Amino acid sequence: MPGLMNRMVPVRYITVHHDGMDPFYGNSRASAAERLEVIRRSHRNKGWGDIGYHFVIDRGGRVWEARHRYFQGAHVKDHNEGNLGVMAMGNFDLQMPTNAQLEGLGRHVKILMQMYNVPARNIRTHQEWAVTACPGRQLQRHMDVVRDNHMFG
Numbered sequence: 001m002p003g004l005m006n007r008m009v010p011v012r013y014i015t016v017h018h019d020g021m022d023p024f025y026g027n028s029r030a031s032a033a034e035r036l037e038v039i040r041r042s043h044r045n046k047g048w049g050d051i052g053y054h055f056v057i058d059r060g061g062r063v064w065e066a067r068h069r070y071f072q073g074a075h076v077k078d079h080n081e082g083n084l085g086v087m088a089m090g091n092f093d094l095q096m097p098t099n100a101q102l103e104g105l106g107r108h109v110k111i112l113m114q115m116y117n118v119p120a121r122n123i124r125t126h127q128e129w130a131v132t133a134c135p136g137r138q139l140q141r142h143m144d145v146v147r148d149n150h151m152f153g
């Protein structure tokens, strides 16, 4: 619903999330599509124009385009301007991300960094913006290690 979304302004940040729902172990394209649709519907039910995230990484490492980058996302309250939302499917307080998923996430974040000229210091997680458990302990730990090792530059 384009009328319910604002046009994206120049991208300065990339923010990493998990979906935070029940643990999810599906690896197939079909199971990921099904979960994505549950999330999209729940976001539409909040009155949003589309799912809140711009990209989703499934357990198999596939990258799904979610809300189009032409539009501002709805993934960090009061901080959606110029902020791309990348979500990894699962609940990383209750399960581990797969290696394929972490690789897919890292690869895609790097592509977006190059595409939009986003510096490594502007790669954040949801809980670095606001009080939330997102992206879960396991993915937060991974993001800390990746950034401490300058894997995003």
Ligand SMILES: [Zn+2]
Pocket (backbone or CB within 6 Å): 016, 017, 018, 075, 126, 132, 134, 135
């Ligand atoms: Zn989040």
